[in-house]
Amino acid sequence: MQEEIITGLRQRRAQIRARWEALLRIEKVTTPLANPDTMVFGLEHSLDEIFAALRQPPPAKSSPGAILAESPSPWQAYFRAGEQALLESLVLLQAEMKLLDPATRDTTFGVLKQVIHNLTQREVRAWEAIRRKSARPRPPRAPGRSSAAPARRHPARTPTRT
Numbered sequence: 324m325q326e327e328i329i330t331g332l333r334q335r336r337a338q339i340r341a342r343w344e345a346l347l348r349i350e351k352v353t354t355p356l357a358n359p360d361t362m363v364f365g366l367e368h369s370l371d372e373i374f375a376a377l378r379q380p381p382p383a384k385s386s387p388g389a390i391l392a393e394s395p396s397p398w399q400a401y402f403r404a405g406e407q408a409l410l411e412s413l414v415l416l417q418a419e420m421k422l423l424d425p426a427t428r429d430t431t432f433g434v435l436k437q438v439i440h441n442l443t444q445r446e447v448r449a450w451e452a453i454r455r456k457s458a459r460p461r462p463p464r465a466p467g468r469s470s471a472a473p474a475r476r477h478p479a480r481t482p483t484r485t
Contacts (some may be wrong), residue, residue, distance in 0.1 A: 324378070324431055328420075335416065338412065339370065340366050341407045342407075342412070346360070347362055354396075357400055373442065377434065398443060401446075406436065410435065
């Protein structure tokens, strides 16, 4: 991606962040973690990651498109809102660039979508791994053990006198 475009997006960072937050707040909350009041704390870090990835775009991991999770993931709505905010800003920036050729415009648009897609995939996969791990059945408790008190693993220590 051209440095001029990355710089232009960076200069619009505050507006992108504000738009991302506004879009995030109108998304449907699918899990308690998808609460916008919680998710907004990740916006600055996500923008840092996106701008860094635009400088060295990763190879396409899969074609951009719908990312399906086995269960609702807070990251899908989060990055969907971010993608919209970033693409809106990119379109406005490109409209100001008089000498931008159509091929560069289209390539830049695709690179931005791929970067966001890759981040979304990474976060959704991590979410699924956590969800699957927490959903695994726990081994049954030994008979007679109360769930209120943990089993003692060490014999009681008695104070020694010297």
